[in-house]
Amino acid sequence: MSTWPLELFDFAYIPDMDQELNRLAALAEDEDWEYKNSPGLAKKRPILHNYIRFTYKRLAEEGQIELSDDGQMIVFDTGLVTKNQEPIFALFSHNYIQNRQPWHFKKWCRKGEGDLNVFSALPDMAHYFTDPSSLIFDRRKELRINYEHIIQDNKDRFPEPYKSMEDHTLQIFLKGYIDNVKERIKRNYKTAVPQYYNGNIQLLLPLCMSSPSRADLALVAENKGNFYRIATCLTLDMAYNNARQLARPDKDWLQP
Numbered sequence: 001m002s003t004w005p006l007e008l009f010d011f012a013y014i015p016d017m018d019q020e021l022n023r024l025a026a027l028a029e030d031e032d033w034e035y036k037n038s039p040g041l042a043k044k045r046p047i048l049h050n051y052i053r054f055t056y057k058r059l060a061e062e063g064q065i066e067l068s069d070d071g072q073m074i075v076f077d078t079g080l081v082t083k084n085q086e087p088i089f090a091l092f093s094h095n096y097i098q099n100r101q102p103w104h105f106k107k108w109c110r111k112g113e114g115d116l117n118v119f120s121a122l123p124d125m126a127h128y129f130t131d132p133s134s135l136i137f138d139r140r141k142e143l144r145i146n147y148e149h150i151i152q153d154n155k156d157r158f159p160e161p162y163k164s165m166e167d168h169t170l171q172i173f174l175k176g177y178i179d180n181v182k183e184r185i186k187r188n189y190k191t192a193v194p195q196y197y198n199g200n201i202q203l204l205l206p207l208c209m210s211s212p213s214r215a216d217l218a219l220v221a222e223n224k225g226n227f228y229r230i231a232t233c234l235t236l237d238m239a240y241n242n243a244r245q246l247a248r249p250d251k252d253w254l255q256p
Helices: 017-027 046-062 114-118 147-158 166-187 238-246
Strands: 071-079 087-094 103-110 142-145 193-197 200-207 217-223 227-234
Touching: 017 046, 017 103, 017 147, 046 071, 046 238, 071 103, 087 114, 103 114, 114 217, 142 166, 147 166, 147 217, 166 200, 193 238, 200 227, 200 238, 217 238, 227 238
Parallel strands: 142 227
Antiparallel strands: 071 087, 087 103, 193 200, 200 217, 217 227
């Protein structure tokens, strides 16, 4: 069982998270870390913010956090790389201020930097699955849809005019759109994008309502062994957050 706190901000004091995220984004290979579907959000680089928090949580669960040989520093692998594909680590020193977190953020480090020489071994990056086949949609399996649950619990996520419809009317529309999703993933199983959520690998499927070429929502398919169960949907920002935890989605329908 992990001895590390599961929340990054319980583990370490980070004086200016926004500034540190800017530094990390500048050090890492180019990537868009902003939401595109949540206007007016005050938080900057929200995708990167969530990525670091949940990467730390997974590493804490796995015990993939390394103490320096002298016990004064601690480090974890962010899972990100520089433009030259050099791994980036998060480095911390002891926090000697009383009544605060035990560690104090020091800097983002390239693997080759001298700051990491105090570690005889560096920790591995986070692992999220043991069976690679869980990342691929198996088109031989049945899709079972809980239409009522999707609508009742997620109606506010639907675009207009759908969110203003009566539930029964929306369900009729939804069945037609999901039929299109089924045909799309039958033709191309790679349409399904894996995400990590609550300790499980799930698959995200595009729900295109306003236009056949643009997704409005992401359906969440849970592998139940002999079939996939779909009982919820996510906004595209929510879906991208979860998918990015595994890897940057290389898909045409799920982009930040």
